[in-house]
């Protein structure tokens with residue numbers, strides 16, 4: 001029995017050695033550097049034995065739908081005066097809010113604290129509001145959060161939750177010329193801020209290997225699934241028609257987010273012709289959210305449950321400096337026409353702690369997290385869900401997606417030896 005066969009059998013039998021679960025990145029770029037040949041891949045870098053995913057529709061125990069707060073011009077971080085309140089905006093982070101949160105918070109807080117106020121109000125307690133609030137506290141301010149929902153009910157916790165700092169962050173044609181520099185700063189500050197959470201009990205933030213599997217060589221057209229309907233035409237001028245229309249900046253941070261490396265045939269553990277692998281960072285929302293909320297209260301933070309209906313209400317708050325983090329709600333509340341909903345749905349399979357990797361295959365991505373195995377359909381890439389504000393669950397979407405993974409694992413030969 002050769003090594004590849006052994007690996008396959010071990011996978012089919014549920015053997016496991018240390019790996020981690022992750023997902024969330026778009027398909028690896030075609031321009032990735034040439035792969036190492038198997039002979040040069042050291043033993044410790046070869047894929048370990050992988051536990052199989054029990055990818056069956058009857059193991060779904062939850063579905064979540066979320067609207068990415070996509071802003072065609074990139075996140076809004078400007079300042080405006082409302083009554084006698086200085087309002088610093090911090091919203092519109094598209095599919096990158098978890099990833100860019102600390103960097104964006106630092107930029108917003110710098111503006112908010114420019115006049116050295118003692119007290120600051122933060123609107124919203126999604127990931128952008130919470131990190132803004134804590135950043136202001138760490139700089140010495142007393143902070144009150146005003147919010148309609150607490151973190152567990154916000155759109156933030158309906159996300160995927162991987163390090164995806166340039167996912168649907170702006171349209172290339174609409175982002176300001178210097179936004180690439182701002183983005184890089186945000187990404188690098190955030191990356192540094194995640195560091196203290198690595199290795200903490202409960203793994204609030206962790207790293208895991210992610211496999212990209214393809215039937216044809218990466219960067220060439222893949223076999224088309226005839227059951228998938230074609231993309232509907234864009235509904236207005238300026239709408240993106242391809243993934244190329246989204247601003248992409250990842251090349252600026254290849255030192256911290258390297259390209260995936262191709263796995264040569266003899267070390268590819270999957271029953272699929274082409275595989276590449278990278279290691280990605282991801283967020284376990286429950287543990288990470290708990291730590292953030294605990295820190296906020298430990299630093300004397302207060303939360304007031306409140307629903308705002310017009311910007312002028314901010315002028316009547318007792319705090320005269322406000323950091324505004326309403327997420328997608330900014331479209332209606334602030335009449336921000338640059339905000340476009342990008343719907344995303346995740347299905348959740350019963351957790352399998354022994355599965356500690358993620359994979360992407362035939363437009364389906366899975367990510368094993370502490371609270372379940374997330375399954376997400378990616379068909380049409382970043383255009384999927386564009387300008388779709390329907391927040392109802394479409395169970396069939398998740399069931400079709402899990403079938404792809406079910407079929408993949410069913411292809412592993414079972415050994416009785």
Ligand SMILES: Cc1cc2nc3c(=O)[nH]c(=O)nc-3n(C[C@H](O)[C@H](O)[C@H](O)COP(=O)(O)OP(=O)(O)OC[C@H]3O[C@@H](n4cnc5c(N)ncnc54)[C@H](O)[C@@H]3O)c2cc1C
Nearest residue numbers: 066097098099124125126128148149156161162308327344
């Ligand atoms: C399917 C999906 C997958 C994603 N995957 C990733 C990923 O892998 N990595 C990543 O980095 N990002 C990802 N994202 C994006 C990320 O989730 C968002 O960018 C981020 O959650 C936005 O956070 P937020 O705090 O701005 O908004 P929200 O979480 O929506 O929080 C807004 C807050 O404002 C409050 N609020 C709004 N309006 C009012 C009002 N009128 N009065 C009072 N309070 C108000 C709300 O109650 C809430 O507390 C994903 C998103 C989706 C949908």
